[in-house]
Amino acid sequence: MPSIAVILAAYNGSIWIQEQIASIFAQKDVDVTLFVSVDVSADGTEALVERMAAVDGRIVVLPHGQRFGGAAPNFYRLVRDVDFAAFDYVALADQDDIWLMDKLSRACSVLAAAGADAYSSNATAFWPDGRQMLIRKSQPQVKWDFLFEAAGPGCTYVLSRKLALEIQHHLMSKWDEAQTIGLHDWLFYAYARANGYRWVIDDFSGIRYRQHAHNQVGVNAGLKAFLHRFTKIANGWGFTQAAKIAHMAGVADDPFVSRWANGSRTGLLYLGLHFYQCRRRFRDQVFFLLSCVLLSVLGKRRQ
Template sequence: MSQSVAILLCTYNGGTYLAEQLASFREQSHTAWKVWVSDDGSTDNTHDVLAAHREAWGADRLAVFPGPRKGFAANFMSLVCREEISADYYAMSDQDDIWHADKVERAVRWLNTVPADVPALYCTRTELVDDNGEKLGYSPLFKRPPSFANAMVQNVAGGNTMVFNDAARDLLKAAGANVQVVAHDWWVYIVVSACGGKVFYDPTPSLLYRQHAENLIGANAGVGARLVRIGKLFQGHLKAWIDQHVIAIQPLLARLPPDNRSLFNRFTTARQRSLIPRVFGILRSGIYRQTGLGNIGLLVAAIFNRI
């Protein structure tokens, strides 16, 4: 029996590209899927597009719910935690990408290698395209292994590439739909890696990631994006985001294996210290980013108390 996949699609005034996104679901080589949509109050033709596809596909293929209207992260988490949604695996989706035909199949193939009771997250690199679908390049290729030590200070993949199993979803439900986090995908990476789950970053892109003016979150590719991130670091954004995550993960602390609990305690304690103990404590905690430049940034952030 083919494993069932719940596609968790969040929409908000996405009618321009939504039909292409939905068409790429229809072309998936893995056919045991259902789309669950949470719409956050669209006022364009999004509902018309969804209604047309629901009529064409049937209610067993597409269901639509009203979103919480509290931003994109809250919208995704509301879907993740909906009790009526049940599947073997869960794939998050944006409203304006184009999935490669084997996207779900590749994710399912890897997830099937992980025992069902072990939280597991599959994610990939992306291929970037413009409004018209013209190729622009690729998202950064990360080479260091994904881990909780990395997740504390960086997200390695976009939510539009992420597929996770039911054990991972149980952790996310335990943390709650109303968890206050900066981004749903970063939160998923933190939770699964923190609780001893397996995370696989596939360097082969699984979708065309559309870059346009309406994007809520870009691909973080290129020198310009890196400069923006550095600017946010010195403005204190990273410190504020980590503060959110430290609070959000409290309900799950008992589920962290000893090594991750130790890393968490070393890192959070060091953040509260004065200059010298803070810098050495953060460096010794084990956290890391994916690049040498990123790790230099962490050192500078530790010096200036921006982490």
């Protein structure tokens, strides 16, 4: 069976984490070891995972006491500190989801059949009131989408050992720079695509993606999510992050990137003309075009 290192970043997750871990260890036809890193919490998450690790040797808890302030720095810590050399694959996990039993075996089969190094998929969002919604991320990839969006929720990612080790090495060599990038799943996807790794986005949902008031990054649905995205566009955060990710991934000197990475009005208008190469879903392409135009008019970009 494929051996998989699952890395899980936790913070104040005692309400959900036991159900998530149970679903991880219920995976069929794979051999799983779980590595957990807990941001300093106020709800007893550290003690809970320690108790679980004491009775299940498949759980490895990284030393406590660090404050990360977000999921991305916590995942960077996991990638840096976990030894991936003995595993076939590395999978990312959030603390509050529920995995279907064939999530990992399906990912391994797809990777093997495609000869690919990275996998992600659709997800099924669900809410406490019983609502569910398929989050479709499997639209065809386009040339530059990796600089402007992730490959889907990071909790669907499965990476080959080769790619995981390369990301680990690169992250350690550019540690301070990585801390300025707020979304680890976006960075990992960009690095893989920019460096010639094949990434498969599966038209399948193997995860129940829990939505609640404390999601750091949730489903982009509804007025509140739209206003949140609009604010980040208007203050330039998204384009600044894209430029940083391009540099981190090694494509900052590409002529396409250098035309817009300085945030000039003409550069943003140039980028808008290439909207069809920058997002996978048509609706997002239109929103991207309008965002480029808006930001060029506002003439500002967060540094």
